[in-house]
Amino acid sequence: MRYALAMKLDTFWAAGEAEREKVVKISLFCRKSNLYAYLKTRRDGIAKSSALLECLKKDLLNYVQGKKISFINYPLKMDNCSSFFIRIWTLTQEIPYGELRSYKWLSERAGTKGYRAVGAALARNPFPILVPCHRVIKKNGNLGGYSAGLKIKKKLLQVEGYLKKRE
DNA sequence: GTGTTTTCACACT
């Protein structure tokens, strides 16, 4: 059975999907209409919610209010993904709350010079926030990209205290 | 600043 839950997180929206006590996917949207469109496409065969998702919702709501929540203990469904992607996502999970790392740092950690391949792996991260890819930015200090839009990346960095406000 | 090269995994054909 597959479960889904949608929620408003301060300035943006999120949907979570779970399956057998594992998180399958998190989706972030900057507009409510995008969330609705997304839910519409995957309505059939999805039950309302689950204990795991309710717990996650509570944590996420606390997180966007500035509490130092760790998502490291949430079981994530990463099988059927390439081992390279899994390695990158796992290393990303090790970045502590309140710290930034560069794509280069992640590459070296993964033992590769394929900086852009690392970016591609983060671009397809199915678990934004839980796998804190927003803490990975460019070496020169620019933000790099974000799958759900830079606006949300900025917001998350703001929540964790890197950015004062603005932009 | 801009332009070019290096670098790698992945999705295409």
Add this chain to the structure above:
DNA sequence: AGTGTGAAAACAC
């Protein structure tokens, strides 16, 4: 098996 494309980096002007 070959080609193009990135959420990058380094180096050259």
